[in-house]
Amino acid sequence: MKYFIIDPLSPYKIHYHIGMVSRRLTDSGGLVLTAQGVNYSKTEEVLDDGIRLFKIMMRLEFALKDIGFCTPGRRQVAEVHWERYVNERLGLAFWEKIKDAADAEPLIETPPMKQIADNYGNLHWRKSGAVSSIQELIAAMRRVRNNLFHGGKSGDPDADRNAMLYLAALFVIDQILQEDEGLRTSFSGIY
Template sequence: MKRSDVTPDLNAAAFDFLFWFARFEYALKKNGYLKSTDTGKKAEPNWDMFVKRNRNKYAPATAALALIKARPRQQVVTANAQLGWQELQFAETEFELQKVTLLLRLVRNHLFQGGKPADGSWDDPAKLAPLLETARAALDELAASAGLKADYERT
C-alpha cells in the first residue's frame, strides 16, 4: 500500500488500533508480564508468559472470534531469500489465547510491512480498516477478560 492510498478512515482506524495496542502492552508490563525482571534491562512485554498464565481460563468473545476467522496472512521467507505471504497455521491443540495474541501482533505488523501483492486482501484500505477495528475490539475484550482493564484504560 502506498501512503497516498491511506484514506482518512484507515488513518483513524490505524491510529486507534496502535494506541490501544500500545496501551495493552503497557498493561502487560504493569502487571508483571515482563521478558526480564533484571534491574536495568529494557522493559518489554512478555506475551508468551501472558498466554501461559491465562490460556486455560480464556474464552474468545465476539471480536476475537472474528479476528481468528479473518486469518490475516504472515510474511515468510520463500525460495532464494525472497519475501512471500502465507496464512498463519495453527495446530489443532493450539490454545485460543495463543491464536488471538499472535493475530493481534500480526495485524500490527501488517501496518508497517507492506509489500503485499495487490491481490485484494490486506493491502486494500477498504479491507484493512475493518480488520483494524476488529483487532481493536479484540484488545478491549482481552483486557477485560484478563483483568487488565484498569491499566489498559488508565482508569
C-alpha cells in the same frame, strides 16, 4: 546540519531543518513534515481504525510490561512476555468465552497472513489456518498490529480485509481489558 528559524509572520512559529527535511511547529504544538520530492500520500491509506489499533496496542504493551509481563529481548530491551500473560491471565476460560464471538470471527476463521522473506530477501505472504486456541488468537491479533506497523499493510493480499481485521483486533483487546482488572487499571493510567 540542524538550524532554527523563528518567523513571527508565519502561522508556524518555529521552523527547523535537519538535513533536507524541513519541520514546522504549529501554534498548537503539532509537527508538519515537509520535504522536497517526497510523496507521503501512501501513509493516508491507513484507516482511522488502524491508527486507533496502533495507539491502543502501544498502550496495551506498556500496561502488560507495567504489571510484570516483561522479558528481556535482544540487547536487554524490555519486551512483553505474551505467552506467559496469555497462559496465566487468560487461558482456556477466556478462549471459551470469546471463540464464538462474531466480532472476533475474522481473526479466528481467517487470520491475517504473515509477511515472510525468503533466503534472497524477497517478500512473500504465508497463509495461517483457522485459530484454535487463545494463544493463536493473541498471535493473530498481534500479527494485525505487526503487519500495520512493519509495513505489511501496504500492497498486501489482506488489503480488502484490513478494516475487519482492525475491528476484530480492537474487539479482542477490549475483551481482554474487560477481563483483567489489573491490566485495565494500568492501561487506563488510573491507579
